[in-house]
Amino acid sequence: MILKRLKDETRSAHLATEQQLDLLNQMPTKLEYARLLGRFWGFYVPIESKINQVVGLDELPLNLSARQKKKLLWLDLTDLDWNESTIEALPLCTDLPTLDSVPQALGCLYVLEGATLGGQMISRHLQERIGITPEHGGRFFSSYGQEVGSMWKAFGETVTAYSESPEIEDAIVRSAIETFAAFGHWFQGQSQH
Numbered sequence: 001m002i003l004k005r006l007k008d009e010t011r012s013a014h015l016a017t018e019q020q021l022d023l024l025n026q027m028p029t030k031l032e033y034a035r036l037l038g039r040f041w042g043f044y045v046p047i048e049s050k051i052n053q054v055v056g057l058d059e060l061p062l063n064l065s066a067r068q069k070k071k072l073l074w075l076d077l078t079d080l081d082w083n084e085s086t087i088e089a090l091p092l093c094t095d096l097p098t099l100d101s102v103p104q105a106l107g108c109l110y111v112l113e114g115a116t117l118g119g120q121m122i123s124r125h126l127q128e129r130i131g132i133t134p135e136h137g138g139r140f141f142s143s144y145g146q147e148v149g150s151m152w153k154a155f156g157e158t159v160t161a162y163s164e165s166p167e168i169e170d171a172i173v174r175s176a177i178e179t180f181a182a183f184g185h186w187f188q189g190q191s192q193h
């Protein structure tokens, strides 16, 4: 079953990501938090644009436009007093996973959608520690709010229905692993301060 494979085969990559971001043990300042969001912007903007170009993806019931995080990041950065030209000047990641097919896009989306689950913990942490709320500065990590569970379930159902052969499953899993790796490189390559 594809969802179990994805979870099992990306388990160590997820752990490495959690450790790399180390968000729950830290109390960032608002400035550090905004810089972190700026790095997320640099990853999500080009990757979402690539996902939007994948031929055939729009035929699946994914509700892609509702899942895109670019607008949430933009609003958060604006709340944190970043102006348009600063946001537009942020570096964008070019070392992205290959997204030439629907299975590759689904593997990549698995990683981005899964991040909304951990995002719920991060969202609560930010609210308690530095007063960032889902309404002000915290839209990205809060993402779909009350709908996170149902959005995740719907995504899982679409991926499962699409995974009709071991070859398709392999391509989805490979892309998820590649996406975690690209994410890790991008966050490593950026200076935190």
Ligand code: HEM
Pocket (backbone or CB within 6 Å): 003, 006, 007, 014, 017, 018, 019, 021, 022, 023, 024, 110, 111, 112, 113, 114, 115, 116, 117, 118, 119, 121, 122, 180, 183
């Ligand atoms: C400090 C940061 C993070 C923490 C604490 C965290 C925590 C979690 C937790 C608790 C879950 C399970 C939620 C559940 O089963 O209800 C989860 C799932 C997941 N997270 Fe994270 N996460 C973090 C960052 C990320 C990031 C940055 C990504 C992607 C780049 C990511 C990708 C995923 C994926 C794909 C799943 C789904 C696993 C599955 O197949 O069930 N996480 N995360």
